[in-house]
Amino acid sequence: MDPQPTQGKPRPDRDAGEGVPARGAALRILDSVLRKGLPLESALDRAAQNLTLPADRALAHAITAAVLRHLDDLDALIDGATARPLPNDAKARMALRIALAQRLVLGTPAHAAIATVLPLVDGGPRKLVHGVFGTLSRSDARLPDPPNLPAAVAERWRIAWGDAVVAAAARLAAMPAPLDLSFASGEGAIEGGLSLAPRHLRLPAGARPTELPGFAEGAFWVQDIAASLPARLLGEGRGRRVIDLCAAPGGKTLQLAAADWRVTAVDLSADRLKRLRANLARTHLAADVIVADALTFTPAAPAEAVLLDAPCSATGIFRRHPDVLHRVRPKAIAALAERQQAMLSRAAAATAPGGTLLYSVCSLEPEEGEQAIEAFLTRHARFAIDPVEAAELPEGITPAAIGTVRVLPGMIEAAGGADGFFIARLKKK
Numbered sequence: 001m002d003p004q005p006t007q008g009k010p011r012p013d014r015d016a017g018e019g020v021p022a023r024g025a026a027l028r029i030l031d032s033v034l035r036k037g038l039p040l041e042s043a044l045d046r047a048a049q050n051l052t053l054p055a056d057r058a059l060a061h062a063i064t065a066a067v068l069r070h071l072d073d074l075d076a077l078i079d080g081a082t083a084r085p086l087p088n089d090a091k092a093r094m095a096l097r098i099a100l101a102q103r104l105v106l107g108t109p110a111h112a113a114i115a116t117v118l119p120l121v122d123g124g125p126r127k128l129v130h131g132v133f134g135t136l137s138r139s140d141a142r143l144p145d146p147p148n149l150p151a152a153v154a155e156r157w158r159i160a161w162g163d164a165v166v167a168a169a170a171r172l173a174a175m176p177a178p179l180d181l182s183f184a185s186g187e188g189a190i191e192g193g194l195s196l197a198p199r200h201l202r203l204p205a206g207a208r209p210t211e212l213p214g215f216a217e218g219a220f221w222v223q224d225i226a227a228s229l230p231a232r233l234l235g236e237g238r239g240r241r242v243i244d245l246c247a248a249p250g251g252k253t254l255q256l257a258a259a260d261w262r263v264t265a266v267d268l269s270a271d272r273l274k275r276l277r278a279n280l281a282r283t284h285l286a287a288d289v290i291v292a293d294a295l296t297f298t299p300a301a302p303a304e305a306v307l308l309d310a311p312c313s314a315t316g317i318f319r320r321h322p323d324v325l326h327r328v329r330p331k332a333i334a335a336l337a338e339r340q341q342a343m344l345s346r347a348a349a350a351t352a353p354g355g356t357l358l359y360s361v362c363s364l365e366p367e368e369g370e371q372a373i374e375a376f377l378t379r380h381a382r383f384a385i386d387p388v389e390a391a392e393l394p395e396g397i398t399p400a401a402i403g404t405v406r407v408l409p410g411m412i413e414a415a416g417g418a419d420g421f422f423i424a425r426l427k428k429k
């Protein structure tokens with residue numbers, strides 16, 4: 001390939017107009033995530049308002065996710081091919097990240113990868129972008145497999161969990177996530193599915209839920225195996241009351257309703273509760289739905305069980321949401337941990353004597369997990385850990401010595417891995 005523009009030859013970027021909007025959206029999304037700290041999904045929703053074709057939205061998402069999964073390695077290639085380092089937020093660096101991620105991760109032909117990106121730097125450093133891309137293409141540059149996690153994240157997780165978990169996280173970061181389904185009842189029988197727990201089925205990455213048998217009838221919903229554990233650990237409801245304090249979009253509400261709990265589903269976001277209501281309607285399950293702030297919500301009466309699936313850094317779901325690897329900083333983790341303590345106190349007050357408080361976060365940060373529960377227990381003498389038994393968990397996920405559950409990268413890896421999670425089941429005296 002020779003990406004150098006030559007007089008008289010067709011200008012590839014002029015011929016590639018149809019691919020440009022998706023790349024333009026990718027540039028805006030990356031800027032929103034990396035510079036403004038916006039979650040990928042929100043940035044995508046905003047950027048996609050200017051995209052008319054659903055295929056462009058999917059492509060913008062695929063490109064930005066590829067860039068975010070390989071960001072440090074892409075930057076190392078770019079830095080190795082430029083005389084002076086480009087500023088982190090320079091448009092030229094962003095354009096090169098997009099072109100290289102397409103070429104080296106998504107397999108886009110070099111011609112299309114560069115042609116669709118050059119218009120993004122029109123009136124700017126076109127020559128530089130073109131030159132660096134050409135140099136890297138000619139030298140047959142490649143990305144390491146597995147990718148390197150951002151140095152700060154790798155160091156944080158190495159201190160918390162050790163080298164083997166960091167290595168497993170890097171492998172997971174590049175691995176397409178399988179599709180996990182939770183069923184309202186019985187076992188789903190879908191060809192190619194693997195059941196890791198009752199009412200669970202795992203399908204290979206790329207399976208489309210809406211095209212699977214049973215979707216229209218509401219037989220199942222999409223939920224990572226790790227995310228399905230908190231509700232499982234409350235067992236069968238037998239008509240008892242549970243308050244699901246941060247409930248939307250409702251994966252755990254659906255599980256609890258299906259397990260015969262009388263569920264009060266609370267969430268601050270009316271918009272997200274619309275999705276919860278739609279999920280209840282599709283699956284023919286029932287719950288009382290309340291828009292309220294978990295920091296001030298007081299139920300009419302305490303409940304036998306309270307599930308607090310607290311808002312958190314979400315660093316455990318990095319393979320589906322690679323933006324968390326770049327936006328979540330220690331300061332934000334500390335602020336979230338403080339809010340989690342306040343929410344835990346409200347959840348404690350909403351739990352009836354003899355009842356269970358189930359706390360969970362999809363975070364890989366001990367501050368939001370082990371340390372949060374330790375701090376809570378020192379302040380709430382009426383609560384104690386109700387230890388989870390190994391038999392309550394899927395094979396390959398084992399409880400910690402004190403009876404909490406920590407799902408780490410590397411667990412059930414042969415079966416496709418799981419999101420990072422922390423769960424504590426607490427009993428109130």
Ligand SMILES: C[S@@+](CC[C@H](N)C(=O)[O-])C[C@H]1O[C@@H](n2cnc3c(N)ncnc32)[C@H](O)[C@@H]1O
Pocket residue numbers: 245246247248249250251252253266267268269272292293294295309310311312
């Ligand atoms: C981790 S998500 C919950 C996922 C949900 N449990 C499920 O299984 O589908 C956290 C939720 O907390 C909600 N949230 C954030 N702050 C809140 C607050 N102060 N009070 C109630 N809900 C809040 C968010 O709107 C979000 O829906």
